[in-house]
Amino acid sequence: MHVLLVEDEWLIREMLAEALADAGFDVTEAPSAEVSLEAAAAGQAGQPPCVLVGDVDLGRGKDGLALATAVRRRWPDVGVVAMTGNPGNLDGRRSDPREVRMFKPFAPLRLTTAVRGLTGRSGR
Numbered sequence: 001m002h003v004l005l006v007e008d009e010w011l012i013r014e015m016l017a018e019a020l021a022d023a024g025f026d027v028t029e030a031p032s033a034e035v036s037l038e039a040a041a042a043g044q045a046g047q048p049p050c051v052l053v054g055d056v057d058l059g060r061g062k063d064g065l066a067l068a069t070a071v072r073r074r075w076p077d078v079g080v081v082a083m084t085g086n087p088g089n090l091d092g093r094r095s096d097p098r099e100v101r102m103f104k105p106f107a108p109l110r111l112t113t114a115v116r117g118l119t120g121r122s123g124r
Helices: 010-022 033-042 062-072 109-118
Strands: 002-006 026-031 051-055 079-084 099-103
Touching: 002 010, 002 033, 002 062, 010 026, 010 033, 010 051, 010 109, 026 051, 026 062, 033 062, 051 109, 062 079, 079 109
Parallel strands: 002 026, 002 051, 051 079, 079 099
Antiparallel strands: none
């Protein structure tokens, strides 16, 4: 199953990508919202991602919430894991059953468990 991971901090991105790959997911990584859609479309033999794991605060450009909206416009069934170090970033955002919110810092196992839940995979 294909996971699109968008995180601007390279060390965090590498750690999370490794955890997802170790859990059996195919991971496409991107450092920003702007390059993530191209990377997702080009990766995994043209298969859309089943889950977007994205940081809410991606620095300059489009934020992770705008990215989630764009991804869902293109691939409506994609699950979303919205990560943030500032819970206030999600104030006012309505709840969606296909979305999991994670507040940094968190253990990589929490992420892989959340992605499994969004994909319907209970184990490896």
